[in-house]
Amino acid sequence: MAAPDLSTNLQEEATCAICLDYFTDPVMTDCGHNFCRECIRRCWGQPEGPYACPECRELSPQRNLRPNRPLAKMAEMARRLHPPSPVPQGVCAAHREPLAAFCSDDLRLLCAACERSAEHWAHRVRPLQDAADDAKPGRCEEGSRRMRSKESERAHAFSKVPGCPSSVLQKMVESQRQNVLGEFERLRRLLVEEEQQLLQKLEEEELEVLPRLREGAARLGQQSSQLAALIAELESRCQLPALGLLQVSEVQDVKLQPPEVVPMELRTVCRVPGLVETLRRFRGDVTLDPDTANPELVLSDDRRSVKRTDQRQALPDSPERFDPGPCVLGQERFSSGRHYWEVEVGDRASWALGVCRDNVNRKEKGELSTGNGFWILVFLGSFYNSTERAFSPLRDPPRRVGIFLDYEAGHLSFYSATDGSLLFIFPETTFSGTLRPLFSPLSSSPTPMTICQMKGGPGGAPVLP
Numbered sequence: 001m002a003a004p005d006l007s008t009n010l011q012e013e014a015t016c017a018i019c020l021d022y023f024t025d026p027v028m029t030d031c032g033h034n035f036c037r038e039c040i041r042r043c044w045g046q047p048e049g050p051y052a053c054p055e056c057r058e059l060s061p062q063r064n065l066r067p068n069r070p071l072a073k074m075a076e077m078a079r080r081l082h083p084p085s086p087v088p089q090g091v092c093a094a095h096r097e098p099l100a101a102f103c104s105d106d107l108r109l110l111c112a113a114c115e116r117s118a119e120h121w122a123h124r125v126r127p128l129q130d131a132a133d134d135a136k137p138g139r140c141e142e143g144s145r146r147m148r149s150k151e152s153e154r155a156h157a158f159s160k161v162p163g164c165p166s167s168v169l170q171k172m173v174e175s176q177r178q179n180v181l182g183e184f185e186r187l188r189r190l191l192v193e194e195e196q197q198l199l200q201k202l203e204e205e206e207l208e209v210l211p212r213l214r215e216g217a218a219r220l221g222q223q224s225s226q227l228a229a230l231i232a233e234l235e236s237r238c239q240l241p242a243l244g245l246l247q248v249s250e251v252q253d254v255k256l257q258p259p260e261v262v263p264m265e266l267r268t269v270c271r272v273p274g275l276v277e278t279l280r281r282f283r284g285d286v287t288l289d290p291d292t293a294n295p296e297l298v299l300s301d302d303r304r305s306v307k308r309t310d311q312r313q314a315l316p317d318s319p320e321r322f323d324p325g326p327c328v329l330g331q332e333r334f335s336s337g338r339h340y341w342e343v344e345v346g347d348r349a350s351w352a353l354g355v356c357r358d359n360v361n362r363k364e365k366g367e368l369s370t371g372n373g374f375w376i377l378v379f380l381g382s383f384y385n386s387t388e389r390a391f392s393p394l395r396d397p398p399r400r401v402g403i404f405l406d407y408e409a410g411h412l413s414f415y416s417a418t419d420g421s422l423l424f425i426f427p428e429t430t431f432s433g434t435l436r437p438l439f440s441p442l443s444s445s446p447t448p449m450t451i452c453q454m455k456g457g458p459g460g461a462p463v464l465p
Helices: 002-013 037-043 069-081 112-116 128-134 137-160 165-237 242-247 275-282
Strands: 026-028 034-036 101-103 108-110 125-127 297-299 305-308 338-344 350-357 374-380 383-386 389-393 400-406 411-416 422-425 435-440 449-451
Touching: 002 069, 026 037, 026 069, 034 037, 101 112, 101 128, 108 112, 125 128, 275 338, 275 400, 275 411, 350 400, 350 411, 374 435
Parallel strands: none
Antiparallel strands: 026 034, 101 108, 101 125, 297 305, 305 449, 338 400, 338 449, 350 374, 350 435, 374 383, 383 389, 400 411, 411 422
16 A cells, blocks of 8 residues: 555645646745645736745745746656546646636636636626526627627727837838838949940940041042052053154152051940859869869869979860860860859960760860850850950950850859959750760860869858869
């Protein structure tokens, strides 16, 4: 019998005298009795002391409740050994006493212990049978309508309260929406102004240079006409007899004046503010594929730099390797999406950058054209060249080149990452198959071509140096 007594004692010691259930967050009063924190708080509902202990009625001048952690562990052990039985219908879950009263203010059923608690001291509490007799169907429906109307009004009023969470969130979203619209509208105006300024500068350059070119062309045409007339006169005199030919005076010599040399380079470049920064959102980490490198190309250990030497390396020949073209491909393959990468070219005298189809003939001799699956931009000293356009003069060669590929849009463009100006853009192309980045140093130089390495940014996002 010792074991059952011990078990019963454990249950009794772990039970709150107010709720008659196992302790939950037990606390000890000054007189040494223990209660659930919430139970004693509800009993001591009045804001001012003194406070009477629910067991011994000893008064305490102030709330001085101390947590009883050992008792909390004991209650947890008792709860595990003897789980509380389900509360039968009509019994208070907190005090395990019959529900015998009804609180009209809280619309709750109460037991005798609940009715005595401070929580319901000032409430209208009636016997359960009296409350049930008054709850006739008509009155229930009327009360339900009043409650729905009242709660609906309260909910509507609450939604209109300035401090309501949904109201605050809506105002925050609307404020941010206006900020976004305003900032992009200002940006559009700035871009329109910048566009107009660039177009005006181009027009001024045209008006400055074109008349000089036309004047030189007109002068050259006039001299050509004089020369043609003189030639015709000489040819006609050659038909005269010898005597007449000897009597003709000496023909005046005509000296051609070369036209004025007019510089053909443009001072105005296409530079859209913030464009390169926007394109960097699509940046990717590109590395070189050593299996595609020409034997004259030397790659760095991290496969980001390449330079050309005068000696061929003893490398295995394969269809993937470029030879004789001094090219190497990137490891990455593109068949959709937008992609951007940057290459440091420094002060190299020549280079070629772009993309090509993955299945191109890498033993090709001669020009690498778009018809053969190559879209590349070639730099030769101070001129650019591509298969789509003749040589174009360049004022300030860039030290870093940005390449942007929009596969679905058929867009491939090159930018100076130094100042953000557009270098070249291919006509819109319908890409098919897989594309890969292409790199070529062209000439031997101690300065390598280097793919700009990505660095870890906030949240692990890569950023350009």
